[in-house]
Amino acid sequence: MTPLHFTLTLLLFAYAAGLLGSLAGLGGGIIVVPALSMVLGVDIKNAIAASIVAVVATSITSSAVYVRNGMTNLRVAMLLELSTVTGALCGALLGGFIPERFLYLVFACVLSYAGWSMWRRPAAPAAGAASDPLAERLNLHGDYQDAALGRRVAYQVRRTKLGLAVSWVAGVISGLLGVGGGALNVPVMNVGMGMPIKVSSATSSFMIGVTAATGAAIYFMRGQVLPFIAAPVVIGVLFGAKTGTRLMGRIKGQWIRAVFMVVIAVTVVEMLAKGLR
């Protein structure tokens, strides 16, 4: 494969990953890493490094829109970032020492969890939880304009400590595996902390920029972000995500889920095979 050929192949893979990721509501990272490491034979650490930079890019692009629309709860984001950034720092440092086969195994577990969480029906937000003094003191409650309902919806934030704990785990996974961690952030904000799903997604995508930047900074300064790999991955994922957003309304949800499940199932089996070999 010549460099040009390789770059175009990467662009294509990254585009598909960005497209599928945004349709499935997960970042591109969870598809980019296996595509690079298993299909194209890139070293998994360089695949993770390129992916985490692409995750920064998609987060910045999508959250710029959500923030302007007032969908993001900035205070919740800044607070939980304390946890995700600490976690990402731990995860990225850990990634420097962990043997490759172990990375494949952890990735297979996280991927299985993501698949499972897409499969089951989303849990309803727990209503009527005890009021949270921490949320009161930090002024976390918010409101947003719901386009579907045509009015402003106010909400109370609960279980702030649970949110902080789960965010730390999301951060570790992000730093270790080069993914955003949205598969953990969104449910904990929505189901655990009682924030509306749209606000949870917008806030998660905003936090992911900073979370991923932590891991990206470490990989970048270590010299593991290879420009020749990262450039087409960033560009491809960005355009893929853009197409995905545009297609979102036109494709049936079941189809997206079915395709995604197949991709996840195949990837998990392959990763387990690599990790257990």
Added chain:
Amino acid sequence: MKTDPTPAPSGSGKPSAPRLEVVISTLLRIGMGSSFVLIAAGTLRSFLAGDAGSTAEATRRLVSPGTGSPVAFHHLLGALAHGDGSAWVTAGLFLLIATPVLRVLVSALVFLRLRDRAYVLICAVVLALLILSFIVGKAG
């Protein structure tokens, strides 16, 4: 529902001094736009100038782990000026990673103006951790 008179966290439409939402959104757009241009232009440049080479051996060299040694910044500046495509890409990637860091810095400044001490502190700690991760990565 709001019990607190301080500016709402999620754009209540009140004319609170500097609208944090607009400031952040603009910053993110500028950061993303400029890094995208650098990355795309740098990639094109390396192919047009023939830096990337055109053999399978060249590909193996470009993707082999450990070749992307961290670029010393004074070298990077020189390479940028010389029109080295991969230096443009590296600068673009750096700018991309730095954009969320700037976002935290700007948020801290806005919270400082709003006299919201708790969030100035939170942003300052996040900022410190982000800077730490650059230093830790450099150290190995």
